Amino acid sequence: MAFGKNGKPLREFHMLKLSRTLLYLIYFLSKTPRLATVLLYLLRPLYVPVRETFLNKKFRYGLLTFGAGLLSPDVLKAYGYGARAIIDNINEVIRNAREGRPIVWVEWILNPEMLDAFDVTSFNSAILNVFGNAYGAEGPYSLIEEAEKFGVPVEYCSAMKLDMGAYITGQIPRPALTIAGSHPCDTNVSITQSFEYLLGVPSFIFDVPYWKDGYSYEYFEKQVWEQIDFLEKNLGRKIDWDRLRDMLERLNKFNYYLSEICEMQRATPCPGTHFNLLFAWVVRELNVRSPHAIKMTEALYRAVKKRYDRGKGVVKKEKIRVLLWFPPIAFFTYLFKWMEHEFGAVVVADFIGNVSTVQIDTSSKESMIRDFAVTQMHLAMGRQCHGPAEFITDEMVSYIDGYSVDCMIFTGHQGCKHGWAAAKIIQDTCKKKNLPALYLSIDIMDQRHLDEQGVRNQITEFFRSHGWVE
């Protein structure tokens, strides 16, 4: 495959390994969080004010993502745990690929908890959607281009084109089995079939119901039972119910801490940077099975709670409370800290980081599967996008009302056709609530459409035009 140094193909798993290097860097920095914070802050001139250059491209994205010295040390420490959880997954996956042991792909809106009960390695093929940027800005779009050259439809959501690009260029491993679903959108419905065709491995597909009512939950629950049969048959081993119980109890805690953080974000001033929730979501997607995942959420919870109890905000002077609606911009994860630092604008709620779930009753097999099914159907993007427009707007309105929001930034992602088809409904909902809104036309994975600077310009202009900043 084409891209790489001097047009040579990339080595196998090169981008995955690069992601791991970045995560190791964060992990080690988080060991001495105070020192690291000072260091990251002092080095800011090398990577913050300037665009990506030949010299800084391998570390700029990573250091910006992890706050560029603007995170408090306790939060940086928490991120270290999250980084460790992902590193462990990458290591295991690379080892398995080398040794020919099975890897199960689990789609990004279906968490890998069930795989824990089978003690088998899970892998989220969307990992490079975020960490592909560690390669530099061209990392993600080069993978997208490779997929398009391969014939994948141009109109697909770039998130999934990127997965395909990563697979065909050998940046992610080949699975033994796949677990996928019919949500959230047509691209997923379609590309799942392409992967199934190309991979030729057994695949279990969840038919995710359109509605969220008793009848639909029950249908999904029955499918979880079928998933167990599928895994037992294809892995040649029985489910370990004790392991599942243990996993789901950890998941309950994980979700508890995040739900609490979401609640605290309602306070004025807002006690935490919303990127905490986004990063937690990434960790959940990639390796919620790791004990480090729960350490991360617990540490994040403590860090936010400390500020909340003292009535302190994440910024000294909170000026604007922002609702970020629709998928976050993967190539500009620094957006949160940038808005906080530059304008005192704090994202208090968003589409992906906010948690909506149930506590799983682990008292019996039946109760576990029943509640687990509900948690799966409530994962971000799946819960809003797969269903009527009210699933998007009702949640949006609940944040507008419940988080004292001043404005909304809508990240209108190119490939998201159902999103565009609901854009007027979203706009009219904002109008009705008298909420100023900025509608970005963007590709969240591919900054050739609107790049980081373009996003900064539009947001700055938006804040200025409302008289919130000079």
Add this chain to the structure above:
Amino acid sequence: MGGMKVFEKIRNLAEKDFNEYLDAEKQKGRKIIGYFCSYVPEEILHAAGFVPYRMRAVGSGSTARGDVYFASLNCTFVRHCFSKALEGDFAFLEGVVFMNGCDHTRRMYDNWRHARLAPSYLHMFTAPHLINPLALDHFEGELQKFKKSLEDHFGLIITPESLIESMQVYNRKRALLAEISSIRKDPAVPIKGSEFLALMLAVTAQPVEEAVTLLEEVREACRGRRTAREGDLRIFLSAGCVEEISHLELIEECGGAVVADNLCMGSRHYDALTDASQPPLRALAERYLTHLSCPRMMNDFRRRLKYMADVREGYAVDAVIAEKLKFCDLWGGEIFLYRQESKKRDFPLLTLERELYGGGTGQIRTRLQAFFEQIRNRRTIAGDPVRSDSSNEVRH
């Protein structure tokens, strides 16, 4: 009715969104209910005493009004239909049944309500994305919900007997459509692809009883008829919401005879009959879930492929044309897979990307002519397979 006359009549019906048959039914007080997608069970509407009407963009001049609600990244079928709805072109309907067919059509249900468009009965009917026993049970429940929503809204009861009667008459209609379609196996091609599409448009905008009569006339009119010309290439056409007769005529003008298809307004509509020996809702669920699928069904690509392979053989197909409307992920993905198969199995494939009623005829004509030319050359030059590649894309 004479052979030519019946085809004229069909053409006439196909080119209108509202016709004299519907008008007559309205005069009699019968309600007309629109529905999107071949997964919506017409029998339930019929058993309720209504005339099911397949929604269409026929007669739409532009997408302008729909574009206020939908974006340029949305499919033109949806934008045209919604424009028509905003124009009041569907004022004759007493209800609309939507479907989660794709991301574009499912938002029609949302925008329709948001725009507060009539009629008052708007129902979102959902179908599974999988074909398996669990999905079938679930789907049967969906049918039950649909039936109940009609009963509640219109204050009526749909009896098992009326459902069985409806199933019988719809089976008759489907069997006739299948029979007429299959006479295209004959090298004489007694009915052209464009005529068959017109027929589909006509019989989905008529009471089923009238449609059966019309189909019987068409069957008669096809006897001994010949439309094939010397050198015509026999085409299998695979696509989603294609409804422009003129587009099929263009293929014909360029030397192609569409002898089989996998279209929403084609074989997917009449494939498979309901099994009258089963309880009605179960039988309907089974028929609608397992009929020839479209790419929204996630575990059925191999069967679609087999259908195409069987048809290619049974209908002596020379080439496949696969089309998608712009921004359609589902057909985009299907075409990606067709391309892989075309390379593997070495069959000629032309892929077109267009907009519904979008013009660009000149460009499409050139593509078709070049493709047909290639196939003819291939017949004379051994070992020069005509394969598709991404350059086979028409973008305009």
